[in-house]
Amino acid sequence: MRTHDGKRLHSTSAPRTRAVLVGAEVSSFHSPWSAEDSLRELALLADTAGLEVVGSIYQKLDQPFPKHFIGPGKVREVAELRERTGAGLVIFDDELSPAQTRNLEEDLQVGVLDRTALILDIFAQHARTHEGRLQVELAQYNYMLPRLRRQWSHLERQAGTGGGTSAGGVVGLRGPGETQLEIDRRLIDQRIALLKEQLADVHRHRELYRERRKSSGVPVIALVGYTNAGKSTLLNALSGADVLAEDQLFATLDPTTRQVTLPGNHQVLLTDTVGFIQKLPTQLVAAFRATLEEINQADLLLHVVDLTHPNAQEHAQTVEKTLEELGVSRKPTLTVLNKVDKLDGIDPSEVGTLAAEMGLPSDVIAVSAQRGWGLDLLGERIVAALAEAMVALDVMIPYQRNDLVSLWHRRGVIDREEYVSEGTHIHGRIPHALAQQFERFVR
Ligand SMILES: Nc1nc2c(ncn2[C@@H]2O[C@H](COP(=O)(O)OP(=O)(O)OP(=O)(O)O)[C@@H](O)[C@H]2O)c(=O)[nH]1
Ligand SMILES: [Mg+2]
Structure with missing residues (x-):
């Protein structure tokens, strides 16, 4: 991500750019977050992006101000703080309109970013796969497009002096700058179209792979x-995989899928x-199409909550709201409370009560992904939840079709199995996707 004047936000070798953070608690936004908590999170984001946070300010408001988001008195306060700390950047915790960013940059005489731009910068640093990179670039251009403005004052000046021939000089003055802006817009539009094409290609490939997966x-x-x-x-603990897990926001950007064997050899x-994170524009989440598709196709969601985070309740609410906005809130879901190893002194049996107090579902499973605690129970609960999402069938499978019997053993749940003269009689449940193969043997 680059700032509006096209510079990189930071580089790892140079001293870290200092940043002042600005938050607002806007009552009309009805957020469960307090400005302090939200700013603490923004500071973590800034740190992840490689910035040094040197101060923060917030304001309580009924409504954001149209010109600067915060009020005029606050703008002066921010200007003073920025000067005192020598900060080279001011970061707002809320999404700013292009005009607000422009006004703030003019009045504060320094680069101004909002939370979305900061998150995009982190995404750009963390995307590892080809698709992830394409997606981040697309999101960056979509963010940048409405924020483009004339930056070629040297051209304008030349035009201003030499452009006296046009009426009043105004047209001449604006000409080259506007032309450059038009060229830039057109270039970005072309790039966006190309990125979309490439993503569509990746998408088609994945769709094929997924079809195969589905039929299995x-x-x-x-x-x-x-x-x-x-x-x-948790993925690593359950599958023995080695996916990057870090004490960092947005360590994972590209979905990874692993095969896992659950109790009962499922x-x-x-x-x-x-x-997810609060104040992340939904269209940005939507940019992570692979993530969305995975969630959409899943038979079951495991909602992982860091039980030990002071804002665990706000986190869980944010995740539920995001799922709702993405239209996938009606999936069967198990809530997994993670990091219980950090709660020394708390009896695991009290975890349910604690969860209920925090407004989380009380039928939760407490685990420590790091220590491997509670994973067997989690496995059993997953098997049970999946069984509920299956179809109950009563079939007689002829011995020539023993392949179907073993398929049922691998993928389904068996309540009763008998070997009789006509074949194997199975009463149990099988995933929806497989039910069709057994239809002709239903009794
Ligand atoms: N104490 C403790 N720490 C844990 C546990 N599980 C994860 N962590 C730590 O929490 C941090 C985040 O873990 P990740 O697995 O990267 O979290 P994530 O949900 O994948 O994060 P993103 O990919 O950034 O969304 C890491 O430092 C982990 O070591 C746990 O059960 N106990
Ligand atoms: Mg991760």
């Missing part, structure tokens, strides 16, 4: 949750997804 009938489970909740650690596919 292996249930798919998606890990969802707030950033840093421990999703990747095979499932477990997918790690990009974490």
